Each structure stands twice: as structure tokens, then as C-alpha cells.
Amino acid sequence: MLVLLPPSEGKASSGRGAPLRPESLSLPGLTPAREAVLGELVELCAGDEEKAREVLGLSEGLRGEVAKNAGLRTAGARPAGEIYTGVLYDALGLATLDTAAKRRATRSLLVFSGLWGAVRVTDRIPSYRCSMGVKLPGLGALAGHWRAPMADVLPEAAGDGLVLDLRSAAYAAAWKPKGEVAARTATVRVLHAPTRKVVSHFNKATKGRIIRSLLTEGAAPRDPAALVEALRDLGYVVEVAAPGAGGKPWALDVLVDEVH
Numbered sequence: 705m706l707v708l709l710p711p712s713e714g715k716a717s718s719g720r721g722a723p724l725r726p727e728s729l730s731l732p733g734l735t736p737a738r739e740a741v742l743g744e745l746v747e748l749c750a751g752d753e754e755k756a757r758e759v760l761g762l763s764e765g766l767r768g769e770v771a772k773n774a775g776l777r778t779a780g781a782r783p784a785g786e787i788y789t790g791v792l793y794d795a796l797g798l799a800t801l802d803t804a805a806k807r808r809a810t811r812s813l814l815v816f817s818g819l820w821g822a823v824r825v826t827d828r829i830p831s832y833r834c835s836m837g838v839k840l841p842g843l844g845a846l847a848g849h850w851r852a853p854m855a856d857v858l859p860e861a862a863g864d865g866l867v868l869d870l871r872s873a874a875y876a877a878a879w880k881p882k883g884e885v886a887a888r889t890a891t892v893r894v895l896h897a898p899t900r901k902v903v904s905h906f907n908k909a910t911k912g913r914i915i916r917s918l919l920t921e922g923a924a925p926r927d928p929a930a931l932v933e934a935l936r937d938l939g940y941v942v943e944v945a946a947p948g949a950g951g952k953p954w955a956l957d958v959l960v961d962e963v964h
Contacts, residue, residue, distance in 0.1 A: 705866045705924060707915060708822075709815045710875045712790030718830040721780040728828070733857040734821040737850060741819050742776060744840050745832075749773035760838055769833035776830050784815055785825030791905055792870075795912025798825060805919040812919070814861065816875040818846045821854065822861075836874045847877040854879035866890065866925050869953065870911045881953060889953035890928040897941070897959040910960055914940065928954035 726738055749756045749770045756762075756770045772779070785798045798809060813825050818836040823829060839845045858879050867881055867889040881889045894910040896903050917923075917938045925931040928948060935942045935958065946955040 705812050705868060705918075705926075706814060706862050707812050707868045708871050708875075709792070709813060709915075710870070710872045711815050711817050712788045712793055713835070714789050715787050715831045715833075716782070716789050718780040718787075719782050721782050721828065723778050724776065724781045724828070724830055729820065730824040730827050731822060731857050731861060734853050737853040738820055740843060741834070741840070741846065741849065744842050745773055745819065745834055746776055748840065759840065760833060761835070762833065766833070773832055773834065776832055779830035781828040781830050783825060784823045784827050784829050785809070785813075787829055787831055788815060791908040792912040795909040796916050797912075801916070801919060804922065805916075808919045808922070813915070816871055816878060821850050821878070822858070836878060847874065850878040859885055866927055866931055867953075868892070868931065870915070883951050886951050886953050887948050888927050889948070890931050890956055891953050892956045892958055893945070894958045894960060897961050906960070910958060914938075914958065928956070932956065 726735060726742065729735070729738070748759060753767070753770050756773070757767060760769070760773075762769055785793075798806070801809060810824060810826050814822050815825065816822050816836070817834075818838055819832050819834040820827075820829060834846075836846050843849045858881075862881070862885050865888070867885060869876065869881070869889055869891045880886075892911065892914070893902060894907040895901065896906060914935065918934065921938060923934040923938070925934045932942050932944060935956075941959040943957045943959065944954065945957045946952075948954040
């Protein structure tokens with residue numbers, strides 16, 4: 705099973721670890737595309753601060769993120785699973801998983817990123833600010849920049865098992881499974897059952913809990929139909945909004961009564 709995650713807007717500090725080594729990151733086929741984004745982002749942020757803030761869509765209160773980006777090549781790096789924080793990652797609780805579940809997380813979880821393309825939770829990266837919605841002056845829209853290299857690399861990473869896609873729309877634009885990979889992909893919405901509406905905070909927290917449940921229980925569904933059964937066995941109320949057909953992903957709705 706491969707689980708596709710969005711990053712978090714907020715991130716932990718880089719700390720004092722050894723600096724980034726781009727060549728050490730997983731999915732080495734993405735290295736040239738990563739170097740292109742990293743190079744332009746560092747140059748942009750080391751120059752005109754106001755221009756960098758405008759390009760990155762940063763408020764006045766986030767001005768310090770520009771300087772952080774300018775120092776990415778020398779900043780300390782930590783495992784991505786420690787860098788990404790926020791609602792989904794708090795609910796997932798990587799640090800509190802048992803040893804077996806942590807091993808499953810290392811194999812299964814792939815976090816998408818405007819800067820890195822996609823990384824494993826064990827890949828060491830510095831804290832940064834660069835969403836997938838950014839348009840860099842030289843490279844243009846990052847989602848478009850990543851499409852070709854992702855199309856080359858991600859099908860192999862997906863292997864021959866289930867792809868559980870929990871990304872937000874901005875990050876899903878960087879790679880859309882096609883063909884037989886799409887047929888074994890499932891996307892998930894979390895709905896507040898009484899209103900049938902998506903509540904952003906609640907949606908992220910529930911997705912984090914779903915991943916944690918699958919990892920701790922050692923569930924290994926091979927396809928979307930098996931995922932539906934696994935989630936129901938774990939106590940989730942799941943509806944199949946659209947079963948995959950004609951090389952399209954399955955769309956699943958998880959219904960939860962309480963918003964917390």
C-alpha cells in the first residue's frame with residue numbers, strides 16, 4: 705500500500721542536524737526537478753525580500769520565512785515526519801507508533817511537496833515554505849513543473865498494490881494516477897454525517913486517524929474494495945461514492961458523527 709499525503713502548512717524548526725543532501729532523498733528520479741526548484745527558491749529569497757514574499761503568498765507576519773528559505777542549503781535537516789506538523793500529522797502521531805507500525809509508515813507514506821516533489825517520512829529535509837500553488841518566476845507553476853518527473857517516477861513507487869490518495873486538490877494536481885494504477889487507487893472524503901459536508905479541520909484529523917489505524921493494525925488491503933472492508937472492520941462508516949471504472953480511481957466517503 706502506498707499512501708499519498710499533503711504536507712502541512714506549518715512546520716517544525718529545522719534544528720541543528722546535518723544540512724540537506726538532495727542526493728540522499730528517496731525517489732532519486734526527482735533529483736533534477738528538486739534541484740531546479742531549490743535553486744530558484746533560494747535565489748529568489750536571497751534577493752528582493754518583498755518580491756519573494758509576494759511570489760510565495762506570505763503575509764507580513766510570515767516575513768521570516770523568506771530568510772528561512774534563503775538558507776535552505778545550510779540549514780539543519782530532520783526526518784520529514786518530524787518537520788511536518790498540523791492537524792493530520794498530530795492525529796497520525798508518527799512518533800508514538802510502535803516499532804512495527806513505524807516500519808510500515810516508512811514503507812507506505814509519501815508526502816507531496818511543492819519544493820521536494822514527494823518524500824518519505826524518513827527523508828531528512830530542512831524546514832521550508834513553498835506550497836504547490838506557488839508560481840516561481842523561472843519555473844512557473846510548481847504543479848506543472850512536477851507533472852512530467854512524477855509521471856516517470858510515481859508508477860514504479862506505487863508498485864502493484866493499493867494507492868490510498870489523501871492529498872488536497874493542489875497537491876493532487878502534480879500527479880494523477882492513470883490506467884491500471886488509477887484502477888487500484890482510492891481517494892477519501894471525510895463527511896460530517898448529519899450535514900454531509902466536509903469540515904476542513906475535521907477532515908484532516910480523521911484522515912490522520914485512518915492512517916494510524918491502518919498502520920497499527922497492520923492492515924494491508926491490496927485494492928480499493930479490500931480497503932473498504934478494512935476500514936469497516938476498524939469501525940469506520942464507509943460509502944463507495946464512485947467505484948473505479950474505466951481506469952478511474954475509487955471515491956470513498958467516510959462518515960463521522962462528531963466533529964472534533
